[in-house]
Amino acid sequence: xxxxTIKRTNGKIEKVQREGGMTQTMFDKMQEATRNAGRxxxxxxxxxDTRTTAExxxxxxxxxxxxxxxxxxxxxxYDNQKYIALRSQLETLKYGK
Numbered sequence: 670x671x672x673x674t675i676k677r678t679n680g681k682i683e684k685v686q687r688e689g690g691m692t693q694t695m696f697d698k699m700q701e702a703t704r705n706a707g708r709x710x711x712x713x714x715x716x717x718d719t720r721t722t723a724e725x726x727x728x729x730x731x732x733x734x735x736x737x738x739x740x741x742x743x744x745x746x747y748d749n750q751k752y753i754a755l756r757s758q759l760e761t762l763k764y765g766k
Contacts, residue, residue: 670717673699677709686717734762 671691675683691714700711720728741755 670719672715672717674712674714675703675709676712678707682712683709691716730762734759737762 671687671689673685673687675685677683696711696714703709703711737755737759741752741759744751744755
């Protein structure tokens with residue numbers, strides 16, 4: 670989620686949240702359009718992470734699993750001992766063994 674900070678024409682500072690991504694080019698165009706429409710001045714934008722702790726934990730676990738799978742694929746043919754160690758790490762992550 671993106672949080673925009675806007676200084677309205679009456680002088681009040683307002684924070685507005687919107688879904689989706691943002692680039693500097695997009696922000697510059699929005700800033701110009703807001704100014705030209707007489708709706709105030711876009712001051713800044715910030716990426717806000719709205720995921721729960723559980724979602725972040727699950728994603729971190731999935732990233733670790735994928736990283737181990739990638740390492741296993743790279744060493745399968747040339748380092749059997751490393752492959753076995755990685756397989757053990759993978760099973761621990763997946764099943765808690």
